[in-house]
Amino acid sequence: xxxxxTTPGIAPGRLPAHEIAGNFGDLHPPLDxxxxxxxxxxxxxxxxxxxxxxxxTEIDIPxxxxxxxxxxxxxxxxxxxxxxxxxxxxxxxxxxxxxxxxACVRMEAEGKPVEIGLLQRHATDTLMARNEHPxxxxxxxxxRIAVVGAGPAGLSCAHxxxxxxxxxxxxxxxxxxxxxxEYGIAAYKSTADFAQKEVDWLLRIGGITVETGRALGAxxxxxxxxxxxxxxxxxxxxxxxxxxxxxxxxxAGVEDAVDFISALRQAADMGTLPVGRNVVVIGGGMxxxxxxxxxxxxxxxxxxxxxxxxxxxMGASQFERxxxxxxxxxxLTGVMPVAVHGNGAATEIELEYTVETDGRLAGTGESFRIPxxxxxxxxxxxxxxxxxxxELDGGKIRVDTAGRTSVAGVWAGGDCASGGEDLTxxxxxxxxxxxxxxxxxxxxx
Amino acid sequence: MADLTSDxxxxxxxxPFWLASAPPTDKEYNVRRAFEAGWGGVxxxxxxxxxxxxxxxxxxxxxxxxxxxRRLLGLNNIELITDRDLHRNLEEIRRVKADYPDxxxxxxxxxxxxxxxxxxxxxxxxxxxxxGIELNFGCPHGMSERGMGSAVGQVPEYIQMVTEWCKKxxxxxxxxxxxxxxxxxxxxxxxxxxxxxxxxxxINTINSITHVDLDLMAPEPTIDGKGxxxxxxxxxxxxxxxxxxxxxxxxPETRGMPISGxxxxxxxxxxxxxxxxxAGNVQVCTAAMTYGFKVVQEMISxxxxxxxxxxxxxxxxxxxxxxxNVTDWQYLNxxxxxxxxxxxxxxxxCGRCYAACxxxxxxxxxxxxxxVFEVIDEECVACNLCVNVCPVEDCITMVELDKxxxxxxxxxxxxxxxxxxxxPNNPASRTAAE
Numbered sequence: 010x011x012x013x014x015t016t017p018g019i020a021p022g023r024l025p026a027h028e029i030a031g032n033f034g035d036l037h038p039p040l041d042x043x044x045x046x047x048x049x050x051x052x053x054x055x056x057x058x059x060x061x062x063x064x065x066t067e068i069d070i071p072x073x074x075x076x077x078x079x080x081x082x083x084x085x086x087x088x089x090x091x092x093x094x095x096x097x098x099x100x101x102x103x104x105x106x107x108x109x110x111x112a113c114v115r116m117e118a119e120g121k122p123v124e125i126g127l128l129q130r131h132a133t134d135t136l137m138a139r140n141e142h143p144x145x146x147x148x149x150x151x152x153r154i155a156v157v158g159a160g161p162a163g164l165s166c167a168h169x170x171x172x173x174x175x176x177x178x179x180x181x182x183x184x185x186x187x188x189x190x191e192y193g194i195a196a197y198k199s200t201a202d203f204a205q206k207e208v209d210w211l212l213r214i215g216g217i218t219v220e221t222g223r224a225l226g227a228x229x230x231x232x233x234x235x236x237x238x239x240x241x242x243x244x245x246x247x248x249x250x251x252x253x254x255x256x257x258x259x260x261a262g263v264e265d266a267v268d269f270i271s272a273l274r275q276a277a278d279m280g281t282l283p284v285g286r287n288v289v290v291i292g293g294g295m296x297x298x299x300x301x302x303x304x305x306x307x308x309x310x311x312x313x314x315x316x317x318x319x320x321x322x323m324g325a326s327q328f329e330r331x332x333x334x335x336x337x338x339x340x341l342t343g344v345m346p347v348a349v350h351g352n353g354a355a356t357e358i359e360l361e362y363t364v365e366t367d368g369r370l371a372g373t374g375e376s377f378r379i380p381x382x383x384x385x386x387x388x389x390x391x392x393x394x395x396x397x398x399x400e401l402d403g404g405k406i407r408v409d410t411a412g413r414t415s416v417a418g419v420w421a422g423g424d425c426a427s428g429g430e431d432l433t434x435x436x437x438x439x440x441x442x443x444x445x446x447x448x449x450x451x452x453x454x
Numbered sequence: 455m456a457d458l459t460s461d462x463x464x465x466x467x468x469x470p471f472w473l474a475s476a477p478p479t480d481k482e483y484n485v486r487r488a489f490e491a492g493w494g495g496v497x498x499x500x501x502x503x504x505x506x507x508x509x510x511x512x513x514x515x516x517x518x519x520x521x522x523x524r525r526l527l528g529l530n531n532i533e534l535i536t537d538r539d540l541h542r543n544l545e546e547i548r549r550v551k552a553d554y555p556d557x558x559x560x561x562x563x564x565x566x567x568x569x570x571x572x573x574x575x576x577x578x579x580x581x582x583x584x585x586g587i588e589l590n591f592g593c594p595h596g597m598s599e600r601g602m603g604s605a606v607g608q609v610p611e612y613i614q615m616v617t618e619w620c621k622k623x624x625x626x627x628x629x630x631x632x633x634x635x636x637x638x639x640x641x642x643x644x645x646x647x648x649x650x651x652x653x654x655x656x657i658n659t660i661n662s663i664t665h666v667d668l669d670l671m672a673p674e675p676t677i678d679g680k681g682x683x684x685x686x687x688x689x690x691x692x693x694x695x696x697x698x699x700x701x702x703x704x705x706p707e708t709r710g711m712p713i714s715g716x717x718x719x720x721x722x723x724x725x726x727x728x729x730x731x732x733a734g735n736v737q738v739c740t741a742a743m744t745y746g747f748k749v750v751q752e753m754i755s756x757x758x759x760x761x762x763x764x765x766x767x768x769x770x771x772x773x774x775x776x777x778x779n780v781t782d783w784q785y786l787n788x789x790x791x792x793x794x795x796x797x798x799x800x801x802x803x804c805g806r807c808y809a810a811c812x813x814x815x816x817x818x819x820x821x822x823x824x825x826v827f828e829v830i831d832e833e834c835v836a837c838n839l840c841v842n843v844c845p846v847e848d849c850i851t852m853v854e855l856d857k858x859x860x861x862x863x864x865x866x867x868x869x870x871x872x873x874x875x876x877x878p879n880n881p882a883s884r885t886a887a888e
Contacts, residue, residue: 043524046523046524047522047523050522050523053804053806053845054806055803055804055805055806056804056805056806056808056809056821057805057821057825058805059803059825114802114803114804115802117802117803118802118845118846
């Protein structure tokens with residue numbers, strides 16, 4: 010180690026290698042069998058369970074927990090995978106505190122939900138460790154479907170279609186499949202290359218071909234796909250990043266949080282990743298927290314999240330905010346960036362206090378500066394590279410509840426499509442449901 | 455602090471908590487530890503006749519069932535009576551009794567059903583200075599195949615005969631330990647009384663198979679691929695034991711006979727329940743085997759606190775106090791009408807009451823928008839199942855309708871006490887009326 014937390018500027022290796030490795034271990038270590046039995050026993054097996062309703066993929070949570078409690082985690086995993094083929098990743102990355110676990114009746118009873126996420130991980134890990142794929146393909150239908158985007162929506166859609174007996178080709182712009190599971194999630198949530206292992210496991214259903222390095226507008230076009238295939242599903246995500254409207258935002262050191270997060274996930278050695286001594290993350294969502302926490306874990310001395318509205322408006326959940334502060338991240342709310350200062354590279358950021366009146370946000374005119382040699386933009390992603398001719402809705406591809414776009418034969422789901430929260434689990438649900446509709450449509454012809 | 459001193463058949467002990475005849479009381483070392491921990495008395499593990507002692511299996515002796523977090527709920531045992539030399543046991547009993555004169559030591563005995571066998575062993579036991587004997591007519595495994603244990607306890611005539619021998623050859627109190635593996639527990643109790651027994655103790659363990667190993671296709675505990683039924687004990691058997699104790703306490707033939715209550719006593723409350731149903735004291739085994747001898751400290755403090763709160767100065771103040779309220783079904787008040795009430799503030803909206811009532815009972819709970827569960831009085835028969843399945847204590851309660859109120863289910867006014875014996879639907883009652 011040549012550097013320290015206090016090394017000026019942006020530098021790699023601020024902490025000893027073993028410390029960095031420890032920092033990026035599993036955020037929630039998996040439950041062992043006994044822990045899982047104890048946790049499972051707390052489930053009341055509610056009637057028409059609220060947790061199920063809160064799950065975008067509507068996993069039968071009471072049933073799978075009961076299956077764990079009776080010593081059949083493999084059956085539990087099957088219950089999960091029938092609804093959510095990426096149940097392994099969702100168990101790791103779902104904001105359960107705002108979904109199933111928030112709805113758990115034990116929250117009302119004692120403020121401590123059944124640990125549904127950890128139990129789901131226990132079940133799915135158990136089955137995946139057996140190196141078996143739980144589903145078989147139906148007889149071939151002869152139909153071919155193109156799926157654009159190998160993220161959660163595309164993978165979920167492709168798997169369900171393959172199960173139904175269709176042949177699927179998935180195209181993805183990146184070198185590896187997985188989408189945000191591979192490139193967009195904090196490293197401590199998906200350790201040990203889980204995203205790629207999960208993709209490999211998913212593909213064992215058969216009938217799915219993955220072509221990476223293929224993007225719409227760069228060798229692929231929708232019209233050609235429509236000609237070549239019986240149906241097209243778009244799960245292209247949000248590839249654009251919102252710009253920072255602040256003076257000096259072109260300075261060196263001002264970067265997109267998603268690029269930083271992606272680089273972290275792809276790094277073979279975290280110690281080689283440069284990070285600022287003073288890091289400021291602009292934004293209030295999960296991406297902001299992921300970037301801030303990981304900056305701290307890499308050894309940044311001071312990490313600040315600057316969010317323009319009040320804390321309760323942040324996209325990041327209370328759990329995520331608590332995680333950030335527990336790692337030493339400072340969260341400033343009610344401040345917006347007005348300028349990035351520096352002599353060439355960034356050295357300071359100037360933040361202005363804000364006031365919100367009737368939902369409209371304005372600066373108060375009072376500002377202050379804090380040191381900032383690295384500034385991450387985490388102020389939202391936008392649809393980028395959507396094909397011409399598709400109707401949009403609020404900046405996303407407009408779809409109906411079955412995932413149908415305005416163009417016949419073209420479905421869409423995940424972050425790129427209208428409706429639903431931008432969550433992995435929502436993308437999985439949308440991909441799955443679109444697959445069901447594609448299947449019904451094609452088989453009715 | 456309440457006085458926990460117990461006088462059972464004239465045998466004094468500082469508290470009513472005795473260790474039952476079982477593995478924890480097999481030898482001096484354990485019994486000394488038990489007394490140091492605070493147990494009021496022990497029933498020494500059953501002695502057999504002189505000569506080579508019995509042998510035990512060399513594989514597992516216990517099986518179990520568990521509740522949440524592997525909480526042990528029921529234990530099953532195939533261990534036999536003591537497998538140590540008779541004289542060694544007698545010498546240890548003598549030593550321990552001499553060192554702990556304030557504690558009760560009862561000696562459990564099981565010898566063949568012949569007068570000579572009892573005549574031979576009883577003087578030896580008498581010499582130890584122990585406070586009494588307990589006749590093991592209960593063990594359901596192993597020894598019963600040799601005509602002892604529950605094989606005797608299942609034949610009232612044998613019970614009476616052996617009890618008479620014991621009273622003849624032994625001067626101190628004789629307690630007859632009963633097996634629950636019988637249709638009517640009152641019969642052996644009456645036989646013990648007829649034979650002159652000073653008390654009965656019950657229950658011994660219940661014939662049981664706790665599990666079947668689905669790979670070996672054999673009962674557990676499995677000994678080289680085979681299993682044998684064992685004796686079931688622990689918290690799971692308490693309801694059975696309570697009922698049997700109460701039957702003896704209220705039967706005209708055995709009423710007033712001292713009872714030592716046994717069967718799943720784990721806490722002070724369990725002990726109090728046995729005692730208000732007529733047990734003069736209690737014997738404990740599984741709780742000690744699960745948690746160690748220290749558990750008696752909770753039993754002592756808990757019973758003492760409860761007695762203070764209720765104003766009971768001594769245990770005799772409450773022994774048998776609930777017996778008058780144990781009755782036959784036919785005398786239950788059919789004009790006692792209650793309805794389930796759900797406390798909406800306490801409800802956590804799990805819906806278990808709804809599932810139970812809708813699927814398996816009387817469709818008397820409505821599931822309203824927002825997961826609001828409400829009782830439909832027109833359908834509620836007050837079965838109490840919703841109360842039992844609700845995970846929140848006191849969230850659902852049974853509220854009594856006042857006299858004169860109309861039961862919306864039957865359309866009838868709540869009247870005075872009336873039971874089945876006079877009910878118009880009772881054929882016996884109709885005949886009487888004609």
